Amino acid sequence: MNNTSVALKDVRKSYGSLQVIHGIDLTVKDGEFVVFVGPSGCGKSTLLRMIAGLEEITDGEVVIKGRDVTDLDPSERGIAMVFQSYALYPHMSVRDNLGFGLRMAHTDGAEIGARVAAASAILKIDHLLDRRPGQLSGGQRQRVAIGRAIVRKPDVFLFDEPLSNLDAELRVSMRIEIARLHRELGNTMIYVTHDQTEAMTLADKIVVLRDGNIEQTGSPREVYEDPANIFVAGFIGSPRMNFLDAEWLGDGKLRFSGATMDAAISDKSLEPGDKLTVGMRPEHLVVTEPGAGEIAAKVDFAEYLGGTRFLYCQLENGQTLVVEQREGPDFTRDERLSLTIPAFRRRYFASNGKRLR
Numbered sequence: 001m002n003n004t005s006v007a008l009k010d011v012r013k014s015y016g017s018l019q020v021i022h023g024i025d026l027t028v029k030d031g032e033f034v035v036f037v038g039p040s041g042c043g044k045s046t047l048l049r050m051i052a053g054l055e056e057i058t059d060g061e062v063v064i065k066g067r068d069v070t071d072l073d074p075s076e077r078g079i080a081m082v083f084q085s086y087a088l089y090p091h092m093s094v095r096d097n098l099g100f101g102l103r104m105a106h107t108d109g110a111e112i113g114a115r116v117a118a119a120s121a122i123l124k125i126d127h128l129l130d131r132r133p134g135q136l137s138g139g140q141r142q143r144v145a146i147g148r149a150i151v152r153k154p155d156v157f158l159f160d161e162p163l164s165n166l167d168a169e170l171r172v173s174m175r176i177e178i179a180r181l182h183r184e185l186g187n188t189m190i191y192v193t194h195d196q197t198e199a200m201t202l203a204d205k206i207v208v209l210r211d212g213n214i215e216q217t218g219s220p221r222e223v224y225e226d227p228a229n230i231f232v233a234g235f236i237g238s239p240r241m242n243f244l245d246a247e248w249l250g251d252g253k254l255r256f257s258g259a260t261m262d263a264a265i266s267d268k269s270l271e272p273g274d275k276l277t278v279g280m281r282p283e284h285l286v287v288t289e290p291g292a293g294e295i296a297a298k299v300d301f302a303e304y305l306g307g308t309r310f311l312y313c314q315l316e317n318g319q320t321l322v323v324e325q326r327e328g329p330d331f332t333r334d335e336r337l338s339l340t341i342p343a344f345r346r347r348y349f350a351s352n353g354k355r356l357r
């Protein structure tokens with residue numbers, strides 16, 4: 001009918017009198033890689049489990065491939081889920097782990113063999129098929145868990161923090177493997193993580209959640225460059241966006257930390273004297289000639305990481321900000337800096353967190 005893979009319609013979840021998902025509307029396109037990201041407890045897993053059918057839906061509708069699956073069992077939804085805990089059967093070989101779900105569904109033996117072979121080729125685990133999970137590394141186990149999802153040929157893959165148990169280096173390489181898998185299979189994938197880097201690198205579309213609500217939906221570039229509010233601005237990006245308190249003076253001017261700055265805000269709700277926040281990404285701040293920038297700061301710490309450097313600075317009024325630099329002279333503690341930032345890089349937020357434009 002159309003190219004919608006998964007649709008959520010005013011989906012809600014309550015545990016007793018406590019509502020934890022507050023009416024989510026979302027459309028996932030066929031083949032899209034969607035990432036749910038947000039802080040711990042915001043409802044990512046709950047929402048994913050509601051799509052999977054592992055969690056009852058208090059209100060609303062879940063539609064997969066045009067079918068209302070709200071009341072269907074997980075096995076009838078055309079989904080396969082991969083968890084953080086690999087949940088492999090320890091007494092079975094990798095081969096039997098991969099084929100287990102298909103055997104339970106009485107799939108023909110030759111078909112099981114073919115699908116297991118295909119999945120293990122994709123995941124490059126052929127040499128591990130006769131081992132047991134206990135004889136595998138964490139990354140290999142996670143590959144088997146993903147393989148178990150692949151053999152089921154689902155319409156939609158659901159991942160809940162699949163890389164959280166792996167060390168930092170392995171997370172990065174498995175992240176690329178998952179991206180490659182998506183490219184090869186072309187399936188719809190919905191992926192939960194609290195790691196904004198994982199979200200940025202994997203997603204076609206990021207859904208930023210907070211307290212059971214969607215704060216913003218958009219491509220990685222949209223949520224990074226055009227955040228809808230101060231929460232999204234602060235959550236996406238590492239190190240995070242700097243936020244400076246300011247006061248609106250009217251007439252395209254604002255004051256902060258003893259200085260004034262031009263601010264092209266056309267929002268009519270703003271009155272002179274209103275408090276607002278100026279957001280500046282660390283990589284957009286530029287160290288200028290002394291006195292040439294709008295922001296006077298003092299270096300507190302300088303972190304040299306080789307390819308990049310972070311300057312932790314203090315303003316006269318005690319607020320702090322981080323500057324990211326790719327090159328330039330070294331700075332020492334207490335050195336005074338003059339900083340500037342191109343006008344088009346600044347983001348403004350009202351005191352209630354809403355983006356001001």
Ligand SMILES: Nc1ncnc2c1ncn2[C@@H]1O[C@H](COP(=O)(O)OP(=O)(O)OP(=O)(O)O)[C@@H](O)[C@H]1O
Pocket residue numbers: 015020038039040041042043044045046047194
């Ligand atoms: N069985 C339950 N009974 C009551 N409240 C629950 C239950 N399961 C989850 N919750 C609550 O629902 C909210 C969402 O939980 P959920 O597990 O979806 O968060 P999450 O975003 O996946 O967090 P994390 O990043 O820590 O995994 C939390 O506030 C949690 O305490």
Ligand SMILES: [Mg+2]
Pocket residue numbers: 044045046
């Ligand atoms: Mg979770």
